[in-house]
Amino acid sequence: MKLYNLNLSNFATKSRLVIYEKGANVEIVPVPGSGPASPEYRVINPLGKIPCLDADGLIIAESETINEYLEEKFPSPRLLPASPEGKARVRAFTRFHDLYLEPPLRAMFAHLNPKARDEKVVTEKLADVQSRLDQLETMLAPDGFAAGADFTLADCALAPTIFFVNNLLPAFGAKPPLEGRARLAAWWSKVQTRPSVQKGLAEMSEALKAMMSGGS
Numbered sequence: 001m002k003l004y005n006l007n008l009s010n011f012a013t014k015s016r017l018v019i020y021e022k023g024a025n026v027e028i029v030p031v032p033g034s035g036p037a038s039p040e041y042r043v044i045n046p047l048g049k050i051p052c053l054d055a056d057g058l059i060i061a062e063s064e065t066i067n068e069y070l071e072e073k074f075p076s077p078r079l080l081p082a083s084p085e086g087k088a089r090v091r092a093f094t095r096f097h098d099l100y101l102e103p104p105l106r107a108m109f110a111h112l113n114p115k116a117r118d119e120k121v122v123t124e125k126l127a128d129v130q131s132r133l134d135q136l137e138t139m140l141a142p143d144g145f146a147a148g149a150d151f152t153l154a155d156c157a158l159a160p161t162i163f164f165v166n167n168l169l170p171a172f173g174a175k176p177p178l179e180g181r182a183r184l185a186a187w188w189s190k191v192q193t194r195p196s197v198q199k200g201l202a203e204m205s206e207a208l209k210a211m212m213s214g215g216s
């Protein structure tokens with residue numbers, strides 16, 4: 001099995017965390033060609049999105065589909081609870097992440113350079129991200145991991161994006177995102193005790209530094 005990956009990608013990190021947690025035998029490889037838009041990669045994943053998993057010939061796109069597949073293929077340690085209620089609780093976070101929290105943050109990436117910034121777009125998207133973070137604050141378990149006592153797919157989805165939230169929002173003039181959000185701050189400290197998260201976020205951090213300094 002192979003995961004087509006970019007270390008800076010929060011969605012690819014979401015899947016790498018699952019691979020690291022499970023110690024799954026998945027080779028992590030760069031996308032071929034010049035990047036996700038390259039014809040070489042489009043032959044593999046027509047959506048042109050990272051990550052995608054080559055499961056011995058079956059191409060699986062979309063990080064959440066990949067993560068649920070990995071959960072079934074490599075059931076230990078379990079990252080989805082056994083009960084329908086527990087599963088629903090975790091999936092509420094992963095859907096919230098993919099559909100509501102991440103898209104407005106992503107829309108801000110193109111405006112990182114103050115010289116190429118559309119302030120109207122930034123103001124609108126920043127307000128959206130802030131209200132999603134407030135919603136997340138009310139959703140998080142009062143202590144422990146996102147959905148309760150156990151580390152789950154919910155934490156794998158949230159950690160890479162909250163890494164971006166913490167590192168990039170202040171560049172848009174926002175106050176530190178953990179300030180005034182006690183549950184989010186407590187969860188962030190807790191989730192970083194996990195070796196898989198330490199590894200995944202260190203890879204993102206290195207890639208972010210390289211990008212900021214003009215490297216690849």
Ligand SMILES: N[C@@H](CCC(=O)N[C@@H](CS)C(=O)NCC(=O)O)C(=O)O
Pocket residue numbers: 008009010011012036037048049050051061062063064098
């Ligand atoms: N919904 C997708 C989103 C993946 C995504 O947007 N990946 C970004 C990298 S973080 C990407 O491939 N961007 C390239 C593009 O959109 O052309 C998933 O969950 O995998």
